[in-house]
Amino acid sequence: MIETRELTKTYGRVDAVRDVTFTAAPGRVTGLLGLNGSGKSTTLRMLLGLTRPTRGQALINGSRYRDLKNPLRQVGAVLEQGLSHPGQTGYAHMMTQAKLSGASRERATALLEYVGLEDAGGKRSGEYSLGMRQRLAVATALLGEPSVLILDEPANGLDPPGMAWLRGLLRDHAYAGGTVLISSHLLSELELLVDDVVIIGEGRVLRAGPLDELRAGTQLRIRGGDHERLTTAYEQAGASVATDGRALWVAGLSPEQAGDIALEQRIPIYELVAETQHLEDVFLSVAEAR
Numbered sequence: 001m002i003e004t005r006e007l008t009k010t011y012g013r014v015d016a017v018r019d020v021t022f023t024a025a026p027g028r029v030t031g032l033l034g035l036n037g038s039g040k041s042t043t044l045r046m047l048l049g050l051t052r053p054t055r056g057q058a059l060i061n062g063s064r065y066r067d068l069k070n071p072l073r074q075v076g077a078v079l080e081q082g083l084s085h086p087g088q089t090g091y092a093h094m095m096t097q098a099k100l101s102g103a104s105r106e107r108a109t110a111l112l113e114y115v116g117l118e119d120a121g122g123k124r125s126g127e128y129s130l131g132m133r134q135r136l137a138v139a140t141a142l143l144g145e146p147s148v149l150i151l152d153e154p155a156n157g158l159d160p161p162g163m164a165w166l167r168g169l170l171r172d173h174a175y176a177g178g179t180v181l182i183s184s185h186l187l188s189e190l191e192l193l194v195d196d197v198v199i200i201g202e203g204r205v206l207r208a209g210p211l212d213e214l215r216a217g218t219q220l221r222i223r224g225g226d227h228e229r230l231t232t233a234y235e236q237a238g239a240s241v242a243t244d245g246r247a248l249w250v251a252g253l254s255p256e257q258a259g260d261i262a263l264e265q266r267i268p269i270y271e272l273v274a275e276t277q278h279l280e281d282v283f284l285s286v287a288e289a290r
């Protein structure tokens with residue numbers, strides 16, 4: 001479980017993070033979304049005890065990071081800057097880190113295999129691709145069998161199969177009761193993964209909630225015989241109607257209602273599709289509403 005309460009970090013006159021309150025619950029994957037510079041890394045760094053909050057609280061399993069007993073057994077982190085020494089092999093890195101987190105050598109070896117680096121374990125990590133470094137960072141984070149995982153922009157450097165692998169791993173972690181908090185500006189990548197979303201902009205929480213609730217606004221895309229008359233009829237029925245030049249976008253009616261109204265007006269319908277909003281649409285509408 002992760003909780004922040006009125007978490008704030010001020011650098012000089014800049015509020016990097018301001019009054020950020022959210023919860024990332026066990027059994028769920030929570031996405032922290034925002035543009036570059038919106039305060040994601042600063043929030044995660046405060047949770048991990050790497051940056052001291054100006055005020056407010058950042059709690060993992062009910063405690064500040066520095067008050068956690070055995071922190072490496074409670075929380076694993078994948079941060080943007082790699083952890084490993086470039087001259088050290090992946091294998092040697094895992095053995096050093098295993099000692100720090102009290103994990104066995106067997107677990108370290110098994111994790112190298114789990115992240116797909118069994119053949120690259122003898123190579124210096126400085127020679128790894130960005131994607132391989134991310135895999136090594138994930139293996140390191142999992143060493144202490146932590147219930148909480150925190151990942152800052154892990155999609156950077158991962159190719160599509162790598163991203164699919166990471167999605168599977170994080171979903172399994174949440175399914176087993178773990179808590180996952182992942183930051184990203186790649187909305188389409190996150191849409192396939194997260195259960196809950198916290199959108200931040202300029203250091204503040206703009207919107208937070210379950211993904212399904214945030215993108216609940218289903219719209220109908222309708223192409224018919226007479227768009228002008230259709231618009232009038234739908235608006236009279238209480239819907240809001242927009243057009244992209246080729247089709248009408250209708251919010252506030254079911255497909256059945258929209259079809260029946262067109263039939264009453266004797267206007268032919270050539271195409272009628274119910275489209276669920278994408279995370280990107282939610283993000284843009286939140287950003288525009290500010």
Ligand SMILES: Nc1ncnc2c1ncn2[C@@H]1O[C@H](COP(=O)(O)OP(=O)(O)OP(=O)(O)O)[C@@H](O)[C@H]1O
Nearest residue numbers: 011014015016034035036037038039040041042043
């Ligand atoms: N150590 C620091 N000193 C001064 N300003 C900082 C420091 N760290 C972050 N900031 C500022 O705080 C704001 C938020 O930065 P942060 O790195 O948390 O954003 P982010 O959402 O993680 O962005 P990115 O995806 O680019 O890393 C930015 O305006 C940044 O310039």
